[in-house]
Amino acid sequence: MADGDKVCLGSFEDDLDRVTLRVYQLRVTHPTDQAGQLAARAGLPAHEVVRAEERLSRLGLLQQSPGGGWVAVSPESAAESLLAPVEQDIFQQRIAMAATREQLLALSGDYLEARSLRSARSSIEVVEGLDNIRAVIDDLARTCAESLDALVPGSGQTEAAIRAATPLDLELLARGIRIRSLFQHSARRHRGTVQYVETISSAGARVRSASVLPSRMQIYDRSCAVLPLNPKHTAVGAALIRDPGVLTFLCKIFDHAWSEGSEFTEADGAPLGEAPTGLEREVLLLLGGGRTNEEIAQRMGISQRSVSRIVAQLMTRLEAANRFQAGVRAAQNGWLS
Numbered sequence: 001m002a003d004g005d006k007v008c009l010g011s012f013e014d015d016l017d018r019v020t021l022r023v024y025q026l027r028v029t030h031p032t033d034q035a036g037q038l039a040a041r042a043g044l045p046a047h048e049v050v051r052a053e054e055r056l057s058r059l060g061l062l063q064q065s066p067g068g069g070w071v072a073v074s075p076e077s078a079a080e081s082l083l084a085p086v087e088q089d090i091f092q093q094r095i096a097m098a099a100t101r102e103q104l105l106a107l108s109g110d111y112l113e114a115r116s117l118r119s120a121r122s123s124i125e126v127v128e129g130l131d132n133i134r135a136v137i138d139d140l141a142r143t144c145a146e147s148l149d150a151l152v153p154g155s156g157q158t159e160a161a162i163r164a165a166t167p168l169d170l171e172l173l174a175r176g177i178r179i180r181s182l183f184q185h186s187a188r189r190h191r192g193t194v195q196y197v198e199t200i201s202s203a204g205a206r207v208r209s210a211s212v213l214p215s216r217m218q219i220y221d222r223s224c225a226v227l228p229l230n231p232k233h234t235a236v237g238a239a240l241i242r243d244p245g246v247l248t249f250l251c252k253i254f255d256h257a258w259s260e261g262s263e264f265t266e267a268d269g270a271p272l273g274e275a276p277t278g279l280e281r282e283v284l285l286l287l288g289g290g291r292t293n294e295e296i297a298q299r300m301g302i303s304q305r306s307v308s309r310i311v312a313q314l315m316t317r318l319e320a321a322n323r324f325q326a327g328v329r330a331a332q333n334g335w336l337s
Helices: 009-015 018-029 035-042 046-058 075-105 108-121 130-143 159-174 185-189 191-202 244-260 278-288 293-300 304-318 323-332
Strands: 062-064 070-072 124-128 147-152 178-184 206-210 217-220 224-228 237-241
Touching: 018 035, 018 046, 018 070, 035 046, 046 062, 046 070, 124 130, 130 159, 130 217, 130 224, 130 237, 147 244, 159 178, 159 191, 178 185, 178 191, 178 244, 185 191, 185 206, 185 278, 191 206, 206 244, 217 244, 224 244, 237 244, 278 293, 278 304, 278 323, 293 304, 304 323
Parallel strands: 147 178, 178 206
Antiparallel strands: 062 070, 124 237, 147 217, 217 224, 224 237
């Protein structure tokens, strides 16, 4: 079969219809018949026999005889002739794949050496751009061996952030890595964040919340911290901190915030007659410090409406006519200590 006569493998079933199979059988038993004779034996029009022979030729089941006419070829021989070029292409592709894999794997030593030099030469590395930040975080997650501690400020995570973080966190937890994540209290009211917390908590992560967090931060194995260059626009860039002194300080900040936090699923508020806890207590402390509702809302990452509601509840429980009186009575009750 010539190169120009190659048939698409997917057309095999279409070409071998009932008429074509009948003509093939007759060609095997009557190799010297002309098309007209074969048509008479099959009870078919001559043009259908000619068409069937063309199909059989494309499949390699018929070959032109030197003396004219067609010679039937065994299916085994036809398969060998038809599939040999395809098998050769596959073989060549496998060789190319193996060569490419070998070349890429040969770079592993260079990559590891460069990575170690990067860590050794610079205790603080700046990474700019969201894609580059994600690539660095993927690398840190992949090489993480023991722990990941994270401060996550704000009233809730975006869908994109949750989609990016969930598979990484679950992969770390599946490898036995300890994860501790500290959110702000306000994130408890964000449905997407709550679902994300439920997902990683069920996989073994520990999650707490606090009223105020200084900045977004991730600490991998207590040996590398990731901080945003601009806390208000975290996609701009990040700083990778490996300096031992700075890392010790950052770890202490996290440990202190974690110890002051409460379980993420802990309900806000307290029964009447009992000292406020959670979000209510944090608002009361800031209220006692003379902060306005606007300042409290900004500091805690919640809306002014929520702050106003909590302040009103506290003043009702304290039977206070104004904020100053509420502070005095809260101090008398020992709620500010």
